[in-house]
Amino acid sequence: xxxxxxxxxxxxxxxxxxxxxxxxxxxxxxxxxxxxxxxxxxxxxxxxxxxxxxxxxxxxxxxxxxxxxxxxxxxxxxxxxxxxxxxxxxxxxxxxxxxxxxxxxxxxxxxxxxxxxxxxxxxxxxxxxxxxxxxxxxxxxxxxxxxxxxxxxxxxxxxxxxxxxxxxxxxxxxxxxxxxxxxxxxxxxxxxxxxxxxxxxxxxxxxxxxxxxxxxxxxxxxxxxxxxxxxxxxxxxxxxxxxxxxxxxxxxxxxxxxxxxxxxxxxxxxxxxxxxxxxxxxxxxxxxxxxxxxxxxxxxxxxxxxxxxxxxxxxxxxxxx
Numbered sequence: 001x002x003x004x005x006x007x008x009x010x011x012x013x014x015x016x017x018x019x020x021x022x023x024x025x026x027x028x029x030x031x032x033x034x035x036x037x038x039x040x041x042x043x044x045x046x047x048x049x050x051x052x053x054x055x056x057x058x059x060x061x062x063x064x065x066x067x068x069x070x071x072x073x074x075x076x077x078x079x080x081x082x083x084x085x086x087x088x089x090x091x092x093x094x095x096x097x098x099x100x101x102x103x104x105x106x107x108x109x110x111x112x113x114x115x116x117x118x119x120x121x122x123x124x125x126x127x128x129x130x131x132x133x134x135x136x137x138x139x140x141x142x143x144x145x146x147x148x149x150x151x152x153x154x155x156x157x158x159x160x161x162x163x164x165x166x167x168x169x170x171x172x173x174x175x176x177x178x179x180x181x182x183x184x185x186x187x188x189x190x191x192x193x194x195x196x197x198x199x200x201x202x203x204x205x206x207x208x209x210x211x212x213x214x215x216x217x218x219x220x221x222x223x224x225x226x227x228x229x230x231x232x233x234x235x236x237x238x239x240x241x242x243x244x245x246x247x248x249x250x251x252x253x254x255x256x257x258x259x260x261x262x263x264x265x266x267x268x269x270x271x272x273x274x275x276x277x278x279x280x281x282x283x284x285x286x287x288x289x290x291x292x293x294x295x296x297x298x299x300x301x302x303x304x305x306x307x308x309x310x311x312x313x314x315x316x317x318x319x320x321x
Contacts, residue, residue, distance in 0.1 A: 004172040004173060005241065006141065007118055014056075015121055018055060018056045018125065019124075023226070024059060025222050026223065028058045029220070031049075031061075031068045031072065035291040036288075036291055041076050042073070042288065045072050045079065048107050053099050062220075063222075064265060064268055065213055066293070069291035070270065071100055073290065073291050074100070074164075075104055076288070077288075078108075078162060087156075088110060089157060090163075092115045093145075093166070093183070094165070095116075098122075101135055102135055105131045112136075114138070115136070116137065116140055118139065119139075122139075138150075142183075147186055161192065162194065163183055164195075165183065165196065166196050167196050167268075170198055170238050171238065174242065176251045180193075181255070184255055191276070192283050193274065194271075195272075195273070197271070198267050199243065200239070201245075209267045212266060213267075214227050217296075249306050256273040257307065258305070260272055260280075260304060261299055262287060262302060265296050269299065272303075284310075285311075288316055290302065
């Protein structure tokens with residue numbers, strides 16, 4: 001086995017966090033609904049997500065500024081997109097206890113999900129709150145999962161309509177070419193891929209955004225000594241496996257004809273890719289504007305199309321507070 005940090009030096013951290021043995025926030029971030037556009041489907045997804053999130057989710061949502069609110073926005077978008085389709089299949093890879101996947105199937109009955117994690121404690125949590133006919137899970141790293149194995153587990157599976165990579169690649173290596181190649185062999189030709197990535201930039205800006213995240217957001221939920229310990233033991237390991245946005249774009253261009261940035265929070269961004277222009281447009285045009293305070297955003301004029309010439313625009317502007 002390769003020396004992937006997620007499976008070696010960081011393995012114990014994820015096991016203890018997933019079980020709740022350590023690394024838990026002193027209080028949980030539960031979203032900022034005052035940022036939401038007031039509409040029924042957004043509020044429905046938000047309320048369902050709050051009831052669905054579990055142990056690792058509380059750590060994750062309290063660590064990255066407003067990523068919970070983005071889960072609401074993204075999940076609502078997937079549900080809207082699915083209404084024009086029939087029985088869509090969604091793969092969330094490396095997604096802890098599959099919070100987004102479980103919420104999706106509770107909200108939208110025509111969605112079936114498959115998720116994975118190499119941490120068995122995540123699966124134990126998953127089993128306590130899943131729809132056995134709609135949610136499927138494999139305890140394994142994403143690269144070890146084959147299409148043949150998915151077909152054994154998921155009825156009527158014929159590749160995925162949507163795949164979400166959820167801060168996963170950076171836990172293993174910086175070889176995005178190899179990683180994206182592994183993912184797209186499970187994607188339908190007209191499918192959508194969502195990437196949630198933490199990107200490297202020049203050290204001054206990168207460090208300033210990390211300081212903002214730690215001192216203004218995470219400090220509300222974690223003790224300072226715990227934030228420092230994680231930064232020293234975990235985040236400094238992850239940094240070596242992050243890539244720049246420019247390098248990421250160059251790699252994605254080998255595989256997809258459309259790519260856009262749809263969300264930004266400090267050093268984190270979400271990008272959407274597809275080879276089907278119509279589906280790409282439909283998906284992004286179903287999005288509300290990001291639910292995040294302006295001071296945490298460093299990319300403006302979203303959505304920003306990096307590859308292709310699709311007509312994309314968020315369906316409405318949210319609050320900029």
